[in-house]
Amino acid sequence: MGNLCACLAAKSVKKKPATKRLANPPPNASNRWSRIRSSRKEKLDDTLLHEQALAAAILFRQNGSSLPFDRSSSLRYPPNSSSKKSANTLPRCSSSRARSLTDPLLHPQQLVNQDIKLDELETCHFVLVHGGGFGAWCWYKTIALLEEGGFKVTAIDLTGSGIHSSDSNTITNLAQYVKPLTDFLENLAEGEKVILVGHDFGGSCISYAMELFPLKISKAVFLAAAM
Numbered sequence: 080m081g082n083l084c085a086c087l088a089a090k091s092v093k094k095k096p097a098t099k100r101l102a103n104p105p106p107n108a109s110n111r112w113s114r115i116r117s118s119r120k121e122k123l124d125d126t127l128l129h130e131q132a133l134a135a136a137i138l139f140r141q142n143g144s145s146l147p148f149d150r151s152s153s154l155r156y157p158p159n160s161s162s163k164k165s166a167n168t169l170p171r172c173s174s175s176r177a178r179s180l181t182d183p184l185l186h187p188q189q190l191v192n193q194d195i196k197l198d199e200l201e202t203c204h205f206v207l208v209h210g211g212g213f214g215a216w217c218w219y220k221t222i223a224l225l226e227e228g229g230f231k232v233t234a235i236d237l238t239g240s241g242i243h244s245s246d247s248n249t250i251t252n253l254a255q256y257v258k259p260l261t262d263f264l265e266n267l268a269e270g271e272k273v274i275l276v277g278h279d280f281g282g283s284c285i286s287y288a289m290e291l292f293p294l295k296i297s298k299a300v301f302l303a304a305a306m
Contacts, residue, residue: 197229202272202297204231208260210279210304214241217278233273235260237284257284264292272297277304 197203205225207218215234222232238256239247250256267273274297277285282304289296 202274203229204233204271204273206260206263206273206275207232207234208275208277208281208284209234209237209240210277210281212240213279214243216241233263235263237281253283253287257287260284260288261291264288264295267295271295274298274300276300276302278302279304282306 207215207221209215209217215236218232218234222234225232236243237259238250239245243259254261264273272295275285275288277283277299282301283306285299285301285304286306289299
């Protein structure tokens with residue numbers, strides 16, 4: 080009976096000390112931790128490469144470049160006349176895009192007939208009309224190439240496109256969209272003709288303009304365009 084009335088003291092429970100996560104876990108750590116560390120390292124490497132590329136570009140502009148950088152990107156710089164180069168050498172362009180395997184083997188200047196006598200043509204004025212989602216800016220290389228050949232070039236910003244200030248959400252028909260082009264053709268001098276070039280949806284735009292001003296258009300070029 081005495082054992083039943085005995086007061087038993089509660090056993091003291093020792094708490095385990097809190098463990099801290101190691102910054103560098105042992106080799107048998109989980110694969111998840113390894114993936115996190117590798118992704119962080121790749122980000123750091125990308126950042127370092129980006130900073131090195133920027134520094135190299137700055138040094139190139141300050142020391143190693145002989146071309147002016149305050150010129151428009153649509154201008155092309157002809158080769159030095161003193162150097163011994165062939166007549167078909169492509170002039171230096173401001174574009175820095177690397178050559179692709181899908182690029183044509185011919186230089187753009189070789190596609191332009193150098194023997195054309197502009198005075199004998201009905202017109203040497205090109206009017207370029209961009210496609211949907213683009214603007215007159217997309218023709219900058221074409222403009223430079225044609226102007227080098229002695230042609231006159233005008234690139235049109237259709238309503239709500241490029242630098243045109245209209246809201247594209249307010250356009251409800253083709254006539255509104257093509258209005259900058261029709262206004263340009265309407266203001267041409269009496270007897271003056273142009274060559275229309277339309278790309279993509281711009282083909283429909285020049286078709287519409289051809290119906291309104293048949294006497295002011297010499298030719299129409301549909302460049303991968305809708306008719």
